[in-house]
Amino acid sequence: MDDLFRLTADYALQFHETLSDRLVGAQASFEELVDSLGGPLPEDGREDVAVVSELIAAAEPGLVGSQTGRYFGFVFGSALPASVAADWVATAWDQNAFSVVTSPAAAAAEQVAGGWIAELLGLPDGVSVGFVTGAQGANTTGLAAARQHVLARAGWDVSRDGLQGAPPIRILAGAERHVTIDRSLRLLGLGTESLEQLPADDQGRLRADALRAALEGATGPVIVCAQAGNVNTGSVDPVGELADACSAVGAWLHVDGAFGLWAAASPRLRHLTEGCDRADSWATDAHKWLNVPYDCGLVFCRHPLAHGEAMAVAASYLQRADGRSPSDWVPESSRRARGFAVWAAVRALGRSGVAALVERCCGHARTFAELLGAAPDVEILNDVVLNQVLVRFGDDDETTREVVRRVQADGTCWLGGTDWHGRAAMRISVSSFRTTTADVERSAKAILQAAAASGAGARA
Numbered sequence: 133m134d135d136l137f138r139l140t141a142d143y144a145l146q147f148h149e150t151l152s153d154r155l156v157g158a159q160a161s162f163e164e165l166v167d168s169l170g171g172p173l174p175e176d177g178r179e180d181v182a183v184v185s186e187l188i189a190a191a192e193p194g195l196v197g198s199q200t201g202r203y204f205g206f207v208f209g210s211a212l213p214a215s216v217a218a219d220w221v222a223t224a225w226d227q228n229a230f231s232v233v234t235s236p237a238a239a240a241a242e243q244v245a246g247g248w249i250a251e252l253l254g255l256p257d258g259v260s261v262g263f264v265t266g267a268q269g270a271n272t273t274g275l276a277a278a279r280q281h282v283l284a285r286a287g288w289d290v291s292r293d294g295l296q297g298a299p300p301i302r303i304l305a306g307a308e309r310h311v312t313i314d315r316s317l318r319l320l321g322l323g324t325e326s327l328e329q330l331p332a333d334d335q336g337r338l339r340a341d342a343l344r345a346a347l348e349g350a351t352g353p354v355i356v357c358a359q360a361g362n363v364n365t366g367s368v369d370p371v372g373e374l375a376d377a378c379s380a381v382g383a384w385l386h387v388d389g390a391f392g393l394w395a396a397a398s399p400r401l402r403h404l405t406e407g408c409d410r411a412d413s414w415a416t417d418a419h420k421w422l423n424v425p426y427d428c429g430l431v432f433c434r435h436p437l438a439h440g441e442a443m444a445v446a447a448s449y450l451q452r453a454d455g456r457s458p459s460d461w462v463p464e465s466s467r468r469a470r471g472f473a474v475w476a477a478v479r480a481l482g483r484s485g486v487a488a489l490v491e492r493c494c495g496h497a498r499t500f501a502e503l504l505g506a507a508p509d510v511e512i513l514n515d516v517v518l519n520q521v522l523v524r525f526g527d528d529d530e531t532t533r534e535v536v537r538r539v540q541a542d543g544t545c546w547l548g549g550t551d552w553h554g555r556a557a558m559r560i561s562v563s564s565f566r567t568t569t570a571d572v573e574r575s576a577k578a579i580l581q582a583a584a585a586s587g588a589g590a591r592a
């Protein structure tokens with residue numbers, strides 16, 4: 133294995149060392165990649181070193197530069213070196229994080245790292261935690277615990293009796309909720325039609341007055357989905373006020389904090405998440421702002437009983453050992469040991485390093501807004517409170533989309549387009565530990581050049 137592992141490590145090192153020279157967008161189309169990876173099903177095996185060399189050569193042109201400091205498309209993080217290395221080790225160990233019996237080390241790493249994240253995010257003592265694939269999995273798990281709990285309070289055991297004939301559950305969420313909430317409701321048999329959609333304000337925050345009005349006099353099972361970090365604007369719902377409205381009627385409050393909950397890790401930004409600690413369940417990602425490798429999300433719950441009842445399984449052959457069993461808190465059975473990479477990321481950064489990472493990204497977002505907003509014919513559409521910036525060019529949909537297209541083709545940086553309240557916008561997300569002020573300046577210059585080439589500047 134010497135040659136194989138050495139080749140892999142050497143290649144990974146070379147990949148990381150040349151990140152700053154790479155074009156950020158993929159350099160090959162999907163069809164080209166299928167061609168280079170494809171061919172008939174191999175009849176016979178091949179030597180390992182040749183296999184990995186072939187894979188690298190075929191896949192490299194199709195890689196997206198989310199490991200660079202100039203990838204601003206979607207809320208992706210890069211991956212901290214310590215967490216990448218820990219993830220390699222996890223793969224080399226090939227541990228099944230199902231239970232304490234299948235891997236005491238993986239179970240212990242999840243317990244310790246999960247506790248550290250709960251503390252960083254300012255969550256209450258004693259919350260249960262599950263490591264899942266991402267915020268989608270965390271939303272689904274958190275809402276499954278919610279469903280379990282609110283129905284149990286109405287005298288119904290949904291784990292045993294299912295939803296047929298169950299007391300109806302009211303589910304309320306803002307108009308700007310993340311789409312994964314809807315998928316979670318579909319998966320949980322609650323359906324999207326059952327969702328009462330409440331108005332959001334101009335930054336995408338669920339309006340507390342609307343929730344208060346909707347919940348007035350409510351009785352019976354109620355679940356409210358709040359959001360910390362709107363995927364377009366970065367805005368955080370007024371969770372403290374939402375928590376007041378929920379506690380008045382005994383509603384379950386779930387916070388989708390895929391990235392915005394990380395503001396709580398920074399003393400300077402923590403005020404944005406005021407009241408989040410009062411929720412009943414929380415979803416977040418580690419592969420976004422903590423910058424660990426894909427995939428890794430976490431779900432937390434204030435009610436371990438409901439969380440465990442919704443998720444845990446038992447069978448005679450599944451012997452238990454003392455300690456927290458990871459699979460009691462997630463919908464999967466056999467699982468990758470995600471706790472090691474999270475442990476390494478937090479160990480490498482420390483509390484102060486996580487705060488600095490979050491603050492640095494938000495500072496870069498403000499710099500983007502300043503540099504771009506100062507240019508003629510360029511408008512910043514959102515209040516830049518976190519790491520998200522929405523930019524519009526020439527106050528025109530087609531011009532804005534053309535600028536996005538040109539920036540993507542240029543390759544200096546990568547970002548995407550969106551629609552915000554009916555108007556096309558460029559969407560910039562700063563989530564990488566690698567992004568420097570020089571990256572932001574270089575990228576802003578490339579964006580303004582693309583804007584000029586699209587005729588935006590000419591309109592001033």
Ligand SMILES: Cc1ncc(COP(=O)(O)O)c(C=O)c1O
Nearest residue numbers: 266267268310312363388390417
């Ligand atoms: C607010 C919010 N919720 C949920 C998700 C889904 O996260 P994941 O893709 O990690 O499952 C995202 C992704 O961007 C998000 O921003």
